[in-house]
Amino acid sequence: MKIPAKMRTFCPHCNKHTVQSVKLEKAKQRGGGMGQGSRRMARWTSRIGNHGRYSRRPIASRNMTSKTTKKVDIRITCGECGKKWIRSRPRARRSELQRA
Numbered sequence: 001m002k003i004p005a006k007m008r009t010f011c012p013h014c015n016k017h018t019v020q021s022v023k024l025e026k027a028k029q030r031g032g033g034m035g036q037g038s039r040r041m042a043r044w045t046s047r048i049g050n051h052g053r054y055s056r057r058p059i060a061s062r063n064m065t066s067k068t069t070k071k072v073d074i075r076i077t078c079g080e081c082g083k084k085w086i087r088s089r090p091r092a093r094r095s096e097l098q099r100a
């Protein structure tokens with residue numbers, strides 16, 4: 001996936017569209033605590049019972065798929081105010097900056 005090295009997008013600090021430079025970085029873990037899935041799982045396993053374990057395959061064989069893509073953080077720096085933030089992190093096999 002090619003990402004433009006400079007793009008004209010909205011800057012939340014300037015509150016208008018400005019020309020911004022883009023850098024790629026390794027995706028970092030964001031947010032704290034438990035997500036919706038792990039909250040649901042915690043509620044589910046806190047109940048009494050077997051939770052269908054007899055009719056399920058073991059976890060080791062359920063989660064054996066490995067991902068073929070990587071997440072990348074797109075770090076945007078505003079050309080006017082110089083503030084930085086992370087735009088998004090799409091999945092792609094290969095991400096690179098496109099030099100015009």
Ligand SMILES: [Zn+2]
Nearest residue numbers: 011014078081
């Ligand atoms: Zn700005």
